[in-house]
Amino acid sequence: MARYIALLLLYTSVACAEILTPPYFNLALGKKITASATCGDEGSELYCKLAGANVDHDETVIQGQVCDYCDATNKTKKHPPEYAVDGMETWWQSPPLSRGMKYNEVNLTIDLGQEFHVAYVFVRMGNSPRPGLWALEKSTDYGKTFKPWQYFSDSPQDCVRYFGKESLQPITKDDSVICSTEYSKIVPLEGGEIPISLLNYRPSANKYFNSSVLQEWTRATNVRLRLLRTKNLLGHLMSVARQDPTVTRRYFYSIKDISIGGRCMCNGHADTCDPADPQSDSSILVCRCQHNTCGPQCAACCPGFEQKKWRISQSWDKFACEPCNCHNHTTECEFDASIDEQFLSLDINGRYEGGGVCKNCQHNTEGINCNKCKPTYYRPYEKRWEELDVCQPCNCNLHYSTGNCQEETGQCECRREFNPPNCDSCAYGYFDYPNCKPCTCNLNGTDGQHCTPTDGMCPCKFNYAGASCEKCADGYYSPECKNCECNSVGSVSQVCDKESGNCTCKSKYNGRTCNQCEAGYFNYPTCKHCNCDTSGTEPIICDDITGQCICKPGFGGTRCDQCLSG
Numbered sequence: 001m002a003r004y005i006a007l008l009l010l011y012t013s014v015a016c017a018e019i020l021t022p023p024y025f026n027l028a029l030g031k032k033i034t035a036s037a038t039c040g041d042e043g044s045e046l047y048c049k050l051a052g053a054n055v056d057h058d059e060t061v062i063q064g065q066v067c068d069y070c071d072a073t074n075k076t077k078k079h080p081p082e083y084a085v086d087g088m089e090t091w092w093q094s095p096p097l098s099r100g101m102k103y104n105e106v107n108l109t110i111d112l113g114q115e116f117h118v119a120y121v122f123v124r125m126g127n128s129p130r131p132g133l134w135a136l137e138k139s140t141d142y143g144k145t146f147k148p149w150q151y152f153s154d155s156p157q158d159c160v161r162y163f164g165k166e167s168l169q170p171i172t173k174d175d176s177v178i179c180s181t182e183y184s185k186i187v188p189l190e191g192g193e194i195p196i197s198l199l200n201y202r203p204s205a206n207k208y209f210n211s212s213v214l215q216e217w218t219r220a221t222n223v224r225l226r227l228l229r230t231k232n233l234l235g236h237l238m239s240v241a242r243q244d245p246t247v248t249r250r251y252f253y254s255i256k257d258i259s260i261g262g263r264c265m266c267n268g269h270a271d272t273c274d275p276a277d278p279q280s281d282s283s284i285l286v287c288r289c290q291h292n293t294c295g296p297q298c299a300a301c302c303p304g305f306e307q308k309k310w311r312i313s314q315s316w317d318k319f320a321c322e323p324c325n326c327h328n329h330t331t332e333c334e335f336d337a338s339i340d341e342q343f344l345s346l347d348i349n350g351r352y353e354g355g356g357v358c359k360n361c362q363h364n365t366e367g368i369n370c371n372k373c374k375p376t377y378y379r380p381y382e383k384r385w386e387e388l389d390v391c392q393p394c395n396c397n398l399h400y401s402t403g404n405c406q407e408e409t410g411q412c413e414c415r416r417e418f419n420p421p422n423c424d425s426c427a428y429g430y431f432d433y434p435n436c437k438p439c440t441c442n443l444n445g446t447d448g449q450h451c452t453p454t455d456g457m458c459p460c461k462f463n464y465a466g467a468s469c470e471k472c473a474d475g476y477y478s479p480e481c482k483n484c485e486c487n488s489v490g491s492v493s494q495v496c497d498k499e500s501g502n503c504t505c506k507s508k509y510n511g512r513t514c515n516q517c518e519a520g521y522f523n524y525p526t527c528k529h530c531n532c533d534t535s536g537t538e539p540i541i542c543d544d545i546t547g548q549c550i551c552k553p554g555f556g557g558t559r560c561d562q563c564l565s566g
């Protein structure tokens, strides 16, 4: 047993040399354990051993069998489940089958109280042979559901019968569930051992942290021995079947001690784990996190150290959480993946790497890295961002200025009504400095920068009209009051529609500027009538230059008034 653990420790310390992992220890010791039934739990109960020879001080010999009583109420005769995890020679014992054949099926469940990575389970038997048929199961949801880890049977036939034929396949996956036949032999009749490794021979055994399947496989909050059938002496099969009590009282499970080799899950960020609070009775172990990580399993970056996205530290990808660069103005920050993708956050080395976003920037700063001044504050040019008084109030007259001012110079930002940089005149569209009211004339249409009407009229450009020059003059159209350019031959007048720019055409004329012939007329600008039969022509009727009729399919003749042959 000791040799087995030593080998295992050696093996893992080599495999994980470059990352922080807590040592393996016996997780089972002193843990909460329950049995679905226990010898002597319903009053004093007789059992006899399969093994004959050595009669202990208390035992009696009945019909050549070495026998004793279980009694849960007697300190020296009880065998409670706690005895299977006390690390001592004491043992847990199940009711003998003489109490009932159903006691072939007994569950022994260890509650680890928290999540661990389990590498092996080691079972030592007491005064009974090893079980004939059983399953080692584990839970990762604190006992709500259990999944098999390994099956045990005394024959390949029973492996297939109870656990399916795939249980006989060799290990091919990190989470293959196999059936072992080598640990269900009748000998030794007492004190047999069952070593179960959950890592050896698995594909990712040497790269544990590279396989999420193997990590999941070894995770456990509870471990259950689901015992299904005691191991019978060959000559006893018939008598057991007949339920002869002188035989069935010799069949039960007796487990002296269970070791569960495992360790705290610290994600490569701690090399020790110990009780969270030594004062309280809670025995929950928490990782002593390094690398600026926090949480019972070091599964997060500590507050203020969230510049990079948290991840497991592993030998080929070492990782430590980094502080955010908040330029001395806050200790709070949060990781934001989209900031990371856009390279918007400065790390402590001044590179745009990571996604730390500073929170609660102090000293009138703001921004992802607390490297902007709040509105109405500015950074004088001699100040560095780390200094506490980096952001100083702008000294601006709010009549002329928004209150904000320029970095380094402190130059006040003018309101839109005033011209930068000194806000000492009205901006375009405003008049009457220092009041600078908006112009009432439409400046686009006004001739020169006149802002107020004189005698009720603003002076308009030639193509604008209206009291404020807000409309297009006749002969011009929106939006920029362009010339209508109505064709003098085809148009009724030079005035077009002010919205669409469409000119009003004389009959026979067409187009926005009336510079084309209407359908049925040709040879602009004369626009003569084409001599066609319109029931036989296409909608455009005739060629607008030659006047030749354009016939629909099936029509012919110069006027399209004949049918084509066919």
Ligand SMILES: *[C@@H]1O[C@H](CO)[C@@H](O)[C@H](O)[C@H]1NC(C)=O
Residues within 6 Å of the ligand: 073, 074, 075, 076, 077
């Ligand atoms: C417990 O068992 C021992 C041995 O059989 C016996 O001597 C003792 O009286 C018992 N004690 C009680 C409290 O029944």
Ligand SMILES: *[C@@H]1O[C@H](CO)[C@@H](O)[C@H](O)[C@H]1NC(C)=O
Residues within 6 Å of the ligand: 036, 105, 106, 107, 137, 146, 224, 226
């Ligand atoms: C043992 O546990 C299994 C589930 O793991 C359950 O199905 C079964 O009924 C239990 N047997 C006893 C005897 O409690």
Ligand SMILES: *[C@@H]1O[C@H](CO)[C@@H](O)[C@H](O)[C@H]1NC(C)=O
Residues within 6 Å of the ligand: 207, 210, 316
């Ligand atoms: C672990 O996986 C990564 C990528 O998934 C790979 O680059 C690396 O070589 C693997 N390491 C080992 C030890 O297999």
Ligand SMILES: *[C@@H]1O[C@H](CO)[C@@H](O)[C@H](O)[C@H]1NC(C)=O
Residues within 6 Å of the ligand: 328, 386, 387, 388
């Ligand atoms: C950072 O702030 C502390 C006070 O909180 C101050 O003593 C220190 O000088 C500041 N660091 C720099 C680089 O200005």
Ligand SMILES: *[C@@H]1O[C@H](CO)[C@@H](O)[C@H](O)[C@H]1NC(C)=O
Residues within 6 Å of the ligand: 442, 443, 444
């Ligand atoms: C003045 O002209 C500009 C550009 O030509 C245009 O964007 C703006 O909307 C016009 N303003 C008015 C009031 O018509």
Ligand SMILES: *[C@@H]1O[C@H](CO)[C@@H](O)[C@H](O)[C@H]1NC(C)=O
Residues within 6 Å of the ligand: 497, 500, 502, 511, 512
């Ligand atoms: C302007 O003329 C075009 C064709 O040239 C026509 O599609 C449009 O409907 C006309 N718009 C108005 C407002 O008359």
Ligand SMILES: [Ca+2]
Residues within 6 Å of the ligand: 083, 084, 085, 086, 087, 088, 089, 090, 091, 092, 256, 257
């Ligand atoms: Ca014990």
